[in-house]
Amino acid sequence: MILKSLPLLLTGLILILGHPAMAQQGAKTEGKYQNVWELLKDKHDKNQDGKITPDEYKRGEEKFKIHDKNKDGVISALDYPADGSKNRDRSTRRGRGRDRRGRGDGNREDRDRPGRKSNSSLPQPGDIAPDFRLPYSHDSKVTVKLSSFAGKRPVALIFGSYT
Amino acid sequence: MEDPTTDSERLEVAGTCMANLKLPMFAVVDKVDDKVNQAYGGHPDRLYLVGKDGKISYAGGKGPRLFNPDELEDAIKAELKKIKKSQ
Numbered sequence: 001m002i003l004k005s006l007p008l009l010l011t012g013l014i015l016i017l018g019h020p021a022m023a024q025q026g027a028k029t030e031g032k033y034q035n036v037w038e039l040l041k042d043k044h045d046k047n048q049d050g051k052i053t054p055d056e057y058k059r060g061e062e063k064f065k066i067h068d069k070n071k072d073g074v075i076s077a078l079d080y081p082a083d084g085s086k087n088r089d090r091s092t093r094r095g096r097g098r099d100r101r102g103r104g105d106g107n108r109e110d111r112d113r114p115g116r117k118s119n120s121s122l123p124q125p126g127d128i129a130p131d132f133r134l135p136y137s138h139d140s141k142v143t144v145k146l147s148s149f150a151g152k153r154p155v156a157l158i159f160g161s162y163t
Numbered sequence: 164m165e166d167p168t169t170d171s172e173r174l175e176v177a178g179t180c181m182a183n184l185k186l187p188m189f190a191v192v193d194k195v196d197d198k199v200n201q202a203y204g205g206h207p208d209r210l211y212l213v214g215k216d217g218k219i220s221y222a223g224g225k226g227p228r229l230f231n232p233d234e235l236e237d238a239i240k241a242e243l244k245k246i247k248k249s250q
Contacts (some may be wrong), residue, residue, distance in 0.1 A: 012188035014181075015205060066168060122204040125222055129213040130202040134191035137177035144191055150217030154242045156235060157213060159205030159226075 012156040013144070015134070037080035040067060044075070051076045129155075170194050210235040214242055 033039040044052045052075035057064045069079040123130055133145040149155045167173040170192075177192040193199045200206055208226025212235060213219060221238030223231060 014186065014188060014190040015193055015199060015203075063168070123202070123211065123219045123222055125219050127219045128217055129211070129219050130199075132199045132202070134193060134199065135174065137174060137181050137190040137192050140171075140174050140192075144189075146213065147217060149213070149215075151215065154215045154220065154239070154246070155213040156239060157203065157209075157211040159200070159203060159209040159211075161207045 012158060013146075014158045014160060035080055036067075037075075037077045040075055040080075041077075129157075168195065212238045212242060215246055 033042070040052060041050070044057050046056050052067075054061065054064055054073075057067075057075060064075065067075045067079060072078070129146060131145065131147045133143050135141070135143050146155065167176050173195060174192050177190055181190050193205075203209060203211065204225060208230040210221070210223035210230060210232065211219060212221035220242050221235060223229065223234060
């Protein structure tokens with residue numbers, strides 16, 4: 001990679017992003033799956049009965065609840081309908097906090113495709129760089145603020161996704 | 164791998180990423196609200212150079228097609244030259 005020998009005059013910061021949730025989906029699907037349910041079924045439905053029970057799902061209760069969108073106690077195709085219709089149980093407030101957070105929330109229509117700003121609304125040369133304060137990946141107790149470098153040295157921002 | 168849904172899960176994935184890639188620089192991790200990503204249009208890959216004055220000096224195109232490290236390298240060289248001149 002060309003930035004192997006960064007001079008001390010420059011700071012490089014890699015920003016690791018998650019893959020933004022696709023509308024209606026809370027998990028990434030590989031190319032071979034039609035939708036999230038198929039991916040989950042493949043990975044977790046051990047007895048192939050079309051339902052993933054908490055026993056079959058090995059990634060923890062919190063994630064199970066995220067996938068069990070209709071709150072019927074199992075993860076199934078009903079939680080990820082192929083036609084994209086929503087199937088949320090709104091009779092309780094469970095999961096509300098997560099609903100508004102975005103990721104893992106099937107109800108994304110009003111915030112469809114986050115991150116899709118048109119080119120003209122992105123920072124252009126000459127604009128003041130939008131400031132941020134984010135934690136380091138190697139020590140999350142330490143945060144770095146972009147504007148702290150102003151007047152000191154330039155900063156290369158490398159946005160990348162890791163999945 | 165399923166998507167991280169919390170900040171701490173993301174930090175974990177980021178740690179793995181950096182350990183695997185062994186890059187010689189620091190990484191910071193955006194929160195799950197993706198605010199910084201959205202502000203910069205970072206997904207899936209993008210390069211920027213912020214000049215010493217705190218202003219955008221180079222804004223790369225959207226990756227992967229327009230992700231161009233050579234352009235960033237040129238921008239870095241130009242910025243360093245500019246800094247040297249003003250000293």
